[in-house]
Amino acid sequence: MSGLTSLTLKAALDGLAAKSFSSEELTAAHVKAVADARALNAYVLETPDKAMEMAKASDARRAAGQAGPLDGVPLGIKDLFCTEGVRSTAGSKIIGQFIPTYESTVTANLWRDGAVMLGKLNLDEFAMGSSNETSAFGPVVNPWRKTGANAQLTPGGSSGGSAAAVAAELCLGATATDTGGSIRQPAAFTGTVGIKPTYGRCSRWGIVAFASSLDQAGPMARTVEDTAILLTSMAGHDPKDSTSLPIEVPDFASFVGKSVKGLRIGVPKEYRVEGMPPEIETLWEQGIAWLKEAGCEIVDVSLPHTRYALPAYYIVAPAEASSNLARYDGMRYGLRAEGANLTETYENTRAAGFGAEVRRRILIGTYVLSAGYYDAYYVKALKVRRRIADDFEQAFQKVDALLTPTAPSAAFQLGENADDPVAMYLNDIFTVTVNLAGLPGMSIPAGLDAAGLPLGLQLIGRPLDEATLFTLGGAIEKAADFRAKPQKWW
Ligand code: GLN
Numbered sequence: 151m152s153g154l155t156s157l158t159l160k161a162a163l164d165g166l167a168a169k170s171f172s173s174e175e176l177t178a179a180h181v182k183a184v185a186d187a188r189a190l191n192a193y194v195l196e197t198p199d200k201a202m203e204m205a206k207a208s209d210a211r212r213a214a215g216q217a218g219p220l221d222g223v224p225l226g227i228k229d230l231f232c233t234e235g236v237r238s239t240a241g242s243k244i245i246g247q248f249i250p251t252y253e254s255t256v257t258a259n260l261w262r263d264g265a266v267m268l269g270k271l272n273l274d275e276f277a278m279g280s281s282n283e284t285s286a287f288g289p290v291v292n293p294w295r296k297t298g299a300n301a302q303l304t305p306g307g308s309s310g311g312s313a314a315a316v317a318a319e320l321c322l323g324a325t326a327t328d329t330g331g332s333i334r335q336p337a338a339f340t341g342t343v344g345i346k347p348t349y350g351r352c353s354r355w356g357i358v359a360f361a362s363s364l365d366q367a368g369p370m371a372r373t374v375e376d377t378a379i380l381l382t383s384m385a386g387h388d389p390k391d392s393t394s395l396p397i398e399v400p401d402f403a404s405f406v407g408k409s410v411k412g413l414r415i416g417v418p419k420e421y422r423v424e425g426m427p428p429e430i431e432t433l434w435e436q437g438i439a440w441l442k443e444a445g446c447e448i449v450d451v452s453l454p455h456t457r458y459a460l461p462a463y464y465i466v467a468p469a470e471a472s473s474n475l476a477r478y479d480g481m482r483y484g485l486r487a488e489g490a491n492l493t494e495t496y497e498n499t500r501a502a503g504f505g506a507e508v509r510r511r512i513l514i515g516t517y518v519l520s521a522g523y524y525d526a527y528y529v530k531a532l533k534v535r536r537r538i539a540d541d542f543e544q545a546f547q548k549v550d551a552l553l554t555p556t557a558p559s560a561a562f563q564l565g566e567n568a569d570d571p572v573a574m575y576l577n578d579i580f581t582v583t584v585n586l587a588g589l590p591g592m593s594i595p596a597g598l599d600a601a602g603l604p605l606g607l608q609l610i611g612r613p614l615d616e617a618t619l620f621t622l623g624g625a626i627e628k629a630a631d632f633r634a635k636p637q638k639w640w
Contacts, residue, residue, distance in 0.1 A: 154179040155319040159223055159376035160403075162322055166212065166222045173212070173222030177205035177266050180224040184268055184320050189640040192305075192314040194229050194287045195237055196269040204266040211264065220383055221264030226321035228312050229270040230277055231257050231367075232356040236267075240358040241275040241285040241308075244503025246484025254356025255388045256325060256367045263383045268321050271311030275505045276475065277332055277360045280577040282310025283568055284507040292340060292561050293318040293636035297602035300639070303561040306336030306577075312370045313340040317636060323371035323380050327357060329364045330463050331557075331581025334593035337370055338556035338606025341595040341634060343377050343623070344370040348614045349588035350395035351381075353388030361470035362393075364463075364585040374594060374623040378402035381616065397614070405617040406624040411445030413622065416549035420456035421580060423558060429599045430555045437553055437596055437607045440629035441622070449549050453541040456583060458534045463582040464575055465518050465531035471508075472515025478503060510571065539587040546612050551622055554580050556593040556606035584610055592619045595632040604634065 154176050157165065165171055181198045201224060208222040232238045232250035239245050253261070261267070274284040281304035282290040290310035292303040294317065305314040309326035313336030316324050326333040328346035337344030345368045352367040359365060369380035382403065387396040417438060422431070442448055480486035480499030487498035504512065518527035545552065558579055567574045584591035590613070593606040607626060611619045 155183045157322065158373050159322040159371055159379060160373070162223050163220070167217070173205040173208040173266060174202065176222060177201050177224045180268055180321060187318055187320050187640050190291050190293060190314050190318055191288055192272055192290050192311045192318065192320055193226065193269045194239060194241070194272045194311070197236060197267055200236070201266050201268050208264050208266060218262065218264035220260060220379070222266060223322050224266040224268045225260060226268050226271045226312060226315045226324040227257055228273050228309055228325050228327060230273055230327050230358045231325055232358070233257055233267070233270065236270065238270065238358070239286070240277070241273045241287060242503065242505070242508070243286040244478045244483070244485050244499070248484050250356070252356060255353035255390060256357065256384045259383050259386060260325070271315055271324060273311055274308035275508050276358065276471070277308040277327055277329055278471070278507050278511055279307040280331070280335060280574050281564070281567065282307040283564065284505055286505060289564050290314045291564070293640065294340060294561060294603055295637070295639065302564045304339065304564050306339035306561065308332040309336045309370065313337060313342055316340065316342045316370050316372060318640065323369055323376055325367060325384070326370045327365060327367050328585065329360050330467060330585050331578045333368045333370060334581050334591055334606070334608060335557045335577060337593040338595070338604065339561040341604030341632065342370055342372055343374050343592070343594055344368060345377050345381060345592040345616065345619065346584065346590060347381060347385060347616055348590045350393050351385045351614070351616070353386070353391040353394040355388055355390040359474040361467040362474065363470060364467060374620060374627045375403055375406045378406050378620045400617055402616060402620050405620040408621045409445065410441065410622055410625045412447070413551065413618065414447045414449050414549040415441050416449050416451035416545050416552040418451050418453045418456065418545070418552055418554060420453050421554045423579060426555070426558050427599070430558065430605060433597050433605050433607065434553070434555050437626060440626060441553065444625045444629065451545040451549060451552070453545060453583070455534060455537040455541050459538055459583045459586060460575060460579055462531040462534040462538070463578065463586060464514070465527050466535060466586070468511040468515035469519050469528050470515070472512045472519065475508070475512055507571070535586045538583055542587045542589060550612070551618055552610040554608045554610065556580060556608040560599045560601070560603040560605055580608060589613060590616045590619055592623050594623045594626045594630070596626060596630045597632065598634055
């Protein structure tokens with residue numbers, strides 16, 4: 151059967167329920183698409199046998215009338231999620247050929263609901279990056295190209311594999327994680343939808359840690375409704391993660407398609423940054439106009455501490471990373487480069503196992519946490535973080551959600567920012583604030599730039615109010631009517 155990989159996740163679920171096709175057929179079509187798309191380097195591990203086995207079991211459950219909410223739909227899993235019996239690398243050489251003996255809670259929830267795993271998706275090493283170029287497995291290539299050009303573009307990062315796989319129809323949806331923008335920026339770069347839920351919505355258990363106070367899992371898919379269906383399954387309290395929230399998970403999909411009439415939308419003036427392409431500014435205006443037409447009230451708001459967000463993030467995130475990554479010492483996981491004594495073995499292992507960006511983060515993190523600098527850097531960054539959260543709290547007294555661009559540019563060329571970490575970090579300018587404040591944020595594809603590349607708009611919500619984001623995201627999706635797809639060249 152053809153066309154099965156182009157379905158939305160919702161349409162696939164409907165088709166499975168109507169017995170129009172089986173999960174085996176749906177999965178086989180995806181397994182083939184994945185194998186035919188290796189030029190994109192989206193998957194670091196394909197698990198076709200497992201996928202077919204899971205599909206078969208799903209068909210059997212459905213035949214027995216026991217289908218779960220995601221039964222039979224094939225998904226890609228970011229290789230930051232530990233999967234039992236399946237190699238999990240975090241995009242790093244240091245983890246080597248680690249095969250977890252346990253399943254992350256988020257993926258366990260997906261399998262509980264019947265989903266099928268196609269394989270593990272490429273990402274920046276330890277999810278540190280904005281272009282997927284720090285991966286030990288090499289960069290993912292964006293399925294999108296500029297009109298009439300064949301230069302290879304980044305799909306964004308760190309969830310570059312997830313974004314490319316969703317955009318190129320190599321899965322119906324994917325898991326991703328977002329510490330400073332890694333779901334939303336790649337979604338914007340690939341014309342896909344991604345939501346980072348409120349900190350604590352999804353369990354972090356079994357996800358390789360980057361910066362624990364910022365890390366959060368979320369879904370990527372081709373429609374707002376599909377991300378809502380996935381998040382409903384992924385989220386939920388987990389006693390194994392003390393920061394996961396003991397609260398009910400609503401049926402998020404039920405909020406897609408609701409009226410946005412009367413909702414107040416804040417437009418933060420500080421997000422009009424210098425050097426932003428005029429097309430992004432125009433798209434933002436367009437987004438404002440769409441929501442206005444749909445009955446929203448537009449309110450100008452100020453988030454005065456926004457300009458300190460990036461520096462604060464690039465202190466807090468590396469500080470936590472340097473601590474989290476201390477565990478990779480050659481004793482417990484993967485790689486070991488022997489030395490003359492224990493210290494030398496540690497040193498050799500870490501020097502051989504970590505890539506340049508991860509080493510940079512460890513050095514920055516260790517520095518800002520060291521005696522004498524701790525107060526000047528780390529404590530100050532924590533104070534800034536508080537101010538940023540306060541800015542949002544004040545804004546949310548006046549508005550129900552905020553609308554901003556997702557990223558300050560469209561997808562850039564692979565290699566373009568590779569020698570300039572600061573230019574790379576600037577990609578996160580609109581997304582890190584949301585992580586610092588623990589809020590939910592969603593990126594929705596809203597249009598194309600002059601070169602034919604997708605651009606995204608970001609919605610930011612109150613803590614735990616993903617529901618409003620799904621309603622507003624649905625409204626933007628409807629107004630934008632974004633149907634463009636990458637031209638298949640792979
Ligand atoms: N690009 C950001 C960084 O490099 C965010 C990464 C992420 O969200 N995982 O830290």
